[in-house]
Amino acid sequence: MTTIIIKKVKKAAHAHHGGAWKIAYADFVTAMMAFFLLMWLISMTTQEQKIGLAEYFSPAALSPATSGAGGILYGSALDTSGNKPSTPRDAERGSAEREDRARQTSPGRASDLDASRPAASVEANYSAIASLRQALQSMPDIAELSRNIVIEPTKEGVNVSLVDQDGRSMFREGSVEAYDRTRRVLEALAPAMRRLPNRLSITGYTAATRPGLGRAVEPWNLSAGRALAVREILSGAGVPNDNFASVVGRADTEPVFPDNPYLAPNRRVTITLLNASPPVPPNLLR
Template identity: 30%
Template sequence: MAKRKTTILIKKVQPQAVRHSGAWKVAYADFVTALMALFIVLWLMNTSDQVRKLVAGYFNDPMGRASVTGTDRSGSADNLPLTKSNVKQLKQRLEHAIEQMADLKALAKQIEITVTPEGLRIELMETKNGAFFETGSTALNASGRELLGLIAKELGDIPNNISIEGHTDAQPYSDPGGYGNWELSTDRANAARRLMQSTGLRTNQVSQVRGYADQKLRLPEHPLDPSNRRISLIVQYMERLPAPAAAPIAVTVSKPAGEMPGASQASAAKTAAPMVAAEPAKPASPAARIAEQLLARLHRH
């Protein structure tokens, strides 16, 4: 008998490419989110209560419709309102900026920055030969223009109002036309206002310009001392940001059926007067809830 031939088929299987899972991306995203939350907590722990309120206000209303908003400067809080809690920060910033000006180092003793119940007071005191104004004149000299321009740029970034005062010593101003210390103190304060508004202050930032002549001497025991002639800039405190006025919602009250024309005046008044309905509370966004949790942990620690 003939032998059968056995046929052997060999199939080569091509190895398939290993598909990698994308689960690591989710884990990495969670890690980065947790790291960002840690950095936010560490930053908030070293900031003032005012900054924390502004951060919470941003998370509660990212569109910026609320009255409390954050700064529009990346990584800076220079334009925050001046309050009693952060007044020392502005004082140090101004002192540092003045120290950097080489032309003003010789006049450092003529510049005095103090914290008062009214706000941050910046006083530019004159010398016998005139430090910031020409002697007996309302014209600012080069040092006065440079210093006031520097201060205007620093104060123009904050929303606080500023009042400007002019003072003189007790020496009578000799002018046959009747021009005296009252006019000189007021005109110098106005000269400072015009320069500061042209170099940094907003047009509506100056709330008051006052001239006191010699009625508020810096050194009452030395009424003729040149330092009594000075310009005072007061950055007024802003304890609270103004809340926007909520417009009332008018609700039309329909006249009940069958009501007779002879209804009482009280009923007619209720029908005519608009009623104010409270707006329903909006649910907090996820970002707002995260911010509240972070702030709650900060208060506990």
């Protein structure tokens, strides 16, 4: 008798593979969408907007958007606590109001003056600011001096101000002698100022003397002497004499804080990198 053996092979069900590939694919599609969106945004932005984005993502220690306690300032003056105020100082508001009145009284002439300004001046100012900030990055003690350095664009060009703070001055009290830290800052800035095409205007300012306190040095002489000292340091660091347009002292006539002219930040020396003079339109020569 023949024995027949029947083997039944029971196949186990395959394990579920899951949807991990779907997640990876979704991430890939999202990344590609973000990439093309970025390319589109870059193609739609102006040069000024690109510079602003670059400034936003610059190192925090030298960011123009940081406060006076954390980095080099940009675009406004210090307040009493060393931080940036939320509104412009009174002098800037007054200047803007005067311009508005000028446009209202003589709109044709104002538009001619606006048209005479070179279109590249704003971009050149941002480029100069970037060069100056880059020059300061190599300084090991820049974090300590960040509250004493103000870099801001103005209608005249770019201002680099060396500002006194309570407990940390840039010049010896009542003297035109600069501290070593001031000299180091100027020597770090000199190569960039030498390469830039802008001429330099240096202006010294002092704080008002409180009533009842005698003045050891005449404020006009002190402010002018400190401006001259800054010029000599820059000249000694390689800035040609032809690059200097003016060196003046304003004493205590233009405080940063008109409501409190005795504050330390009113004592400052400002180096202005002047814009190139635009050509005069022919219709204004008549």
